[in-house]
Amino acid sequence: MSILAVNAGAAFHIESLEGPRYRHFFDRLIRPEELGDVALDAYGAMLVPCRTAAHRLTPHVGRLLSYLNAGGTIVAMGECHSERWLPGIHFTPVETNFWWWLEPGSDLGVTITSPAHPLFRRLKRRDLAWHLHGHFAPPSGAEVLVADREGRAVVYVDEVTTPGRMILSSLDPFFHHGHHFMPATTRFLDGFLAWLAEDVGGSTAVDSTLAGKRT
Amino acid sequence: MKRHSLYVESDDGPPPAQLASHIAAGTLRVVRQVDLRPSDFDTACGLLATAYLDQIDFEARATTIAEFIETGGRIVFNGHIVRPFIKGMHPFVPLATQRRNDLAIERLAAHSIFAGISAQVHATQRGVAGFYGRGHNPPLVGATLLSGIGPDRLPVDWEWLLPGGGGLFVHSGNDLWSVSDDADVNTTVADRLVAWSLAGRTERAVA
Numbered sequence: 252m253s254i255l256a257v258n259a260g261a262a263f264h265i266e267s268l269e270g271p272r273y274r275h276f277f278d279r280l281i282r283p284e285e286l287g288d289v290a291l292d293a294y295g296a297m298l299v300p301c302r303t304a305a306h307r308l309t310p311h312v313g314r315l316l317s318y319l320n321a322g323g324t325i326v327a328m329g330e331c332h333s334e335r336w337l338p339g340i341h342f343t344p345v346e347t348n349f350w351w352w353l354e355p356g357s358d359l360g361v362t363i364t365s366p367a368h369p370l371f372r373r374l375k376r377r378d379l380a381w382h383l384h385g386h387f388a389p390p391s392g393a394e395v396l397v398a399d400r401e402g403r404a405v406v407y408v409d410e411v412t413t414p415g416r417m418i419l420s421s422l423d424p425f426f427h428h429g430h431h432f433m434p435a436t437t438r439f440l441d442g443f444l445a446w447l448a449e450d451v452g453g454s455t456a457v458d459s460t461l462a463g464k465r466t
Numbered sequence: 467m468k469r470h471s472l473y474v475e476s477d478d479g480p481p482p483a484q485l486a487s488h489i490a491a492g493t494l495r496v497v498r499q500v501d502l503r504p505s506d507f508d509t510a511c512g513l514l515a516t517a518y519l520d521q522i523d524f525e526a527r528a529t530t531i532a533e534f535i536e537t538g539g540r541i542v543f544n545g546h547i548v549r550p551f552i553k554g555m556h557p558f559v560p561l562a563t564q565r566r567n568d569l570a571i572e573r574l575a576a577h578s579i580f581a582g583i584s585a586q587v588h589a590t591q592r593g594v595a596g597f598y599g600r601g602h603n604p605p606l607v608g609a610t611l612l613s614g615i616g617p618d619r620l621p622v623d624w625e626w627l628l629p630g631g632g633g634l635f636v637h638s639g640n641d642l643w644s645v646s647d648d649a650d651v652n653t654t655v656a657d658r659l660v661a662w663s664l665a666g667r668t669e670r671a672v673a
Contacts (some may be wrong), residue, residue: 260520261476262546262558282522284500302518304478307500332478350592430517430546431560431600 254451255279255294257286259303263429267300267440270429276444283307286314295451296324301423305332312336319415326447329384329423339412340419343403344385351382359383360400368396369450373442379405381435385421397422418447468492469671471512471540471663474499476519484643484656485514494660499523507534512663516641517545525549535632538667542659543634544641547603558638560601561616568616569595577612577625579635579642579658583651585613591647598622599639606634631666635659 256277258268267273268280281289283303291297291314299308308315308331316338319325327333334340351357359380363371379397386403389395390411397406397420409417424436424443470492473481476499481489488494497506499520507513507530515524524531528551535541535552546558561568571589573580591597599615599622606626613623623642627633639645643656 258522260522260549261518262521262548263517265521265548266546302477304476304518306478306498350594353592353594431564432596 253278253293253295254298254448255281255289255291255296256298256300257281257283257303257308259283259300259307261302261429263426264300264303266429266431267425272437273440273444276448283311286311291315291318291323292321294323296326296447298326298447299328299331299333300425301328301330302426303331305335308336316413319413319417322415324416324418324451326418327420328425329421330426333419337417337419339390339409339417341388342385342421343388345383347382347384349382361405362398362400362402364395364398364402368394370396370443370446373446374439378435378438378442379422381422381424381427381433383421384423387419387421389419467509469511469664469668470495470509471514471660472497472502472506472510473514474502474516474519476516482641482643482656484652485660488656488660493664502527504530507531507539510539511665511667512540512542512660514542514659514663515544517639519543519545521547521549521551524551527551528553535628535634536630538631538670540632540663540666541634542642542663543603543636544639546601546638547636552606552634554606556604558601558603559620561620564596564600566595569598569600570616571598571622572614572619574611574614574619574621577610579655579662580612580623581658583654587646587648587651588613591645597640598645599637601638603636603638605636609634609636627666631669633666635662 254277256268258264258280334342351359361379389404389407392411393407393409395404395407399405406420424439427433427436428440471494473494473496475496548557571585573585588598602620602622605621605624609624609626611621611624615622622638625635643652646652
């Protein structure tokens with residue numbers, strides 16, 4: 252296991268990243284401003300939790316791209332404007348309906364689009380549904396894992412834009428879990444982080460000289 | 467420089483609409499938290515912090531913040547304290563259970579921020595309880611408890627003032643200018659929070 256997580260210091264970040272439930276998943280927590288001083292290649296994945304301010308990541312765009320070009324994995328969660336600091340992201344925000352569940356028999360419409368993906372050995376559809384903030388237009392060849400009612404990507408994996416891997420989500424589980432709000436977000440993180448740790452655990456540090464794609 | 471407070475922008479913005487008139491008038495100045503300088507604490511009367519506040523940064527500024535408050539500066543804090551940045555602060559305590567009754571809101575003392583605003587206006591949004599708070603930040607010694615949550619009336623809102631006029635207004639939940647269905651209430655609360663934040667150093671200057 253080798254996961255680096257960025258800690259921007261909001262209460263929900265600290266609760267999620269440093270709290271006993273998930274701390275063991277992260278080999279190291281760093282501040283956004285430390286990205287220029289850390290050897291990213293030593294880590295199998297770098298995770299940016301929900302609602303990390305993009306203006307604290309944009310100064311490091313070059314280093315993040317180098318890490319991806321060396322085969323690294325970057326996970327960018329919801330509401331952190333990943334389109335401002337990662338390549339090839341096309342995001343459309345939507346007005347969030349926080350109240351959809353008040354209608355009897357209502358359904359947010361989130362669907363699992365790649366049920367064979369190992370993530371879904373740990374996550375069920377009900378673990379993905381709290382509310383939506385927007386959708387992506389992934390590049391051709393990307394694998395869409397979760398979509399909204401209209402079939403638009405909500406979570407996807409992009410291994411085509413760079414030699415590395417980007418895992419993009421418009422869902423914002425760290426924010427709500429870290430605010431002790433919405434049990435589905437805790438279930439999501441239980442499954443997602445366990446999958447990520449398992450996925451990264453078998454890999455070695457990325458190669459900074461051979462920009463090989465992960466297998 | 468006009469008497470002003472700082473809106474500490476910890477996210478990518480823009481600042482909330484409820485504060486727009488104060489920003490336009492110059493009584494509230496927007497400063498990104500990453501750009502906040504010690505000199506800003508010298509020139510501002512008060513400071514408004516949101517639930518996105520980088521508390522690791524604020525913890526590192528504890529000495530500056532202590533001096534700010536001791537010289538009449540006032541801080542409006544929204545959210546959960548996880549990194550105490552004032553001596554005597556303790557971390558947020560989430561509710562043990564979150565049943566409807568556990569989330570009830572009750573006013574505990576009269577205060578200018580809540581004058582004429584029923585607790586019921588803040589207790590629910592679209593009939594759903596829990597947006598106002600889901601626990602409490604333990605009050606500093608000597609604080610005045612303003613609103614309670616749940617059957618034990620745990621202090622979800624409190625004010626702590628020093629003899630010199632500086633102090634803290636703490637709301638232990640989502641930003642207080644955004645937690646009512648009534649837009650007028652949100653604007654009124656925003657206006658009052660800005661006025662409260664300006665008052666400590668303004669009163670010292672008058673004296």
